[in-house]
Amino acid sequence: MSIWEYANPKKFLTTTERVMPALWMISGLLMAVGLIWGFFFTPDDYRQGSTVKIIFLHVPSALMAINAWFMMLVASLIWLVRRHHVSALAARAAAPVGIVMTLIALVTGAIWGQPMWGTWWAWDPRLTSFLVLFLFYLGYIALWEAIEDPDTAADLTSILCLVGSVFAVLSRYAVNFWNQGLHQGASLSLDKKENVADAFSNPLYVCMLGFGVFFLAMVFYRTGTEIRARRIRALMAREKLDT
DSSP: OOGGGGGSHHHHHHHHHHHHHHHHHHHHHHHHHHHHHHHHSSOOBTTTBGGGGGHHHHHHHHHHHHHHHHHHHHHHHHHHHHOOHHHHHHHHHHHHHHHHHHHHHHHHHHHHHHHHHSSSOOOOHHHHHHHHHHHHHHHHHHHHHHOSSHHHHHHHHHHHHHHHHHHHHHHHHHHHHOSOSSSOOOSSOSSTTTSOOHHHHHHHHHHHHHHHHHHHHHHHHHHHHHHHHHHHHHHHHHHHHHO
């Protein structure tokens, strides 16, 4: 079996409709377990107090915001190279989910940062690059809506996605590129000295997995919606030509 079989809209819809109920159930369970575990059964941090618990929303949402853009990048490259419509529609479907994750990360980051830094916002390298990523999401969605021809829209949004990927990388590695800035380093690290304590990391892993499965389910659902909408538009255009 080849992965390219799923470029067929009918095959994609049949397969995703079969697995989506399980994905919704698994994501809901993981997110519930992770968030309840993190917010109610972890200790306060000795420096940040209970404020640190926003990590269970902030880190998974920030991770998915960046990975959603990378998923859009891969789908856009597939469209540009192989011209599979499902890949272009999957990239379009992922964008609203990605921008919501980015917004959650920005808001929770501000809530987390205010008592730590004494300000809701600072032009820190990671914060700034994340804001730019949010603007790229807005531009990507607006470009899809502004162009009537779907193939032309897919071409232009794919190019925009390639450019925006630079800022997705900066958002992920800004702290490593610049030593200056208020934002802390990565919460999870292979270095045990930098990694958060197990009391926080274990529920955080559950939350991250839950957010990841939720993102996958949302992309499957929204891609199916985009495929059906494209079919409806094609039928309406055909009927208009016949009349």
